[in-house]
Amino acid sequence: MASKPIVVRPIIISGPSGVGKGTLIQMLDDAHPGIFTRTGETKGNTYFYVSEPDFKSLIAESAFVEYTPSETKWQRQMRERAIIDPRYVFIKPPSFDELETRLRKRSTETDASIEKRLGRAKRELEQVDASGLYDMVLVNEDLAVSYDKLKAFVWGSSTE
Template sequence: MPEQPGRSRLVVLAGPTAVGKGTVAAAVREHHPEVWISVSATTRAPRPGEVDGVHYRFVSDEEFDRMVDSSQLLEWATVHRAARYGTPRGPVEEALAAGRPAMLEIDLQGARQVRESMPEALFVFLKPPSWDELVRRLVGRGTETEAERERRLATARDELAAEEEFDVTIVNREVHEAVEELVTLMGLGPES
């Protein structure tokens, strides 16, 4: 459907595990507060320092099932064959209708679902400078077991192969540069 006057274009940021999607989104949130960023719901447990309602909305499997059954999610997926993640639909639609620049920071499966329902969105692929750097970031994070790391790296190989499905690619060499490239794509100027 064509964009309505006054309505913003949704930007969907996706990429492989450990590429820095969360770090880039947090920097956008900090330096560009005019950008509305969706808070995903997830069934996984919080990592150290994560706050419910800020980083994610942490929900039970039963609550997630209710959200799916009542079509409250724009997209959802089981990620790394473990926890489920999803984007609550209502807040996204409200932000866009209000004319606010809006962004989703989601995984590849979610981006594909959003493309089905909102093909007018701008799909941005966040890519690591190299495979070795992606492995270093995942291991350096220290939040996963060895088995989880191996599972995430296997998924990352598939995710990297999906780059051609996106409208634009940003290489995340340095967070500040990636953020500025992203907000420029959103039609916003550099931070002052």
């Protein structure tokens, strides 16, 4: 007898660079391969590049569920369009200073790039609590604890 496939309501995880989103998503994927990420994606088959004029034309035609990579505007678009019914998770750092420390420890960016990311992060963090748009706001202070909370939320045993 074939096992019944697991159906998970889409989860959108966002937060500033350096907060641990990728690590938490990788942990979910490692525990449940193929449910949270897709393997074997290839250009022209599962994702496409278009010119800026073509991209603007697609936006005008409402071809995207969302396309705005700034602050909370993208999330409002997703909720208003109601094409899919995802749950939204925002990952926060324990403090702004800790976020800066994490970004600098990466040693992958220039000081100017880090400052730009920190400016964007500050705006995001100021808006997240006031927006009321997130189903869960998770402070990633301890990776194991954060993962357990996220896992519980994903599988429906927590609504933090």
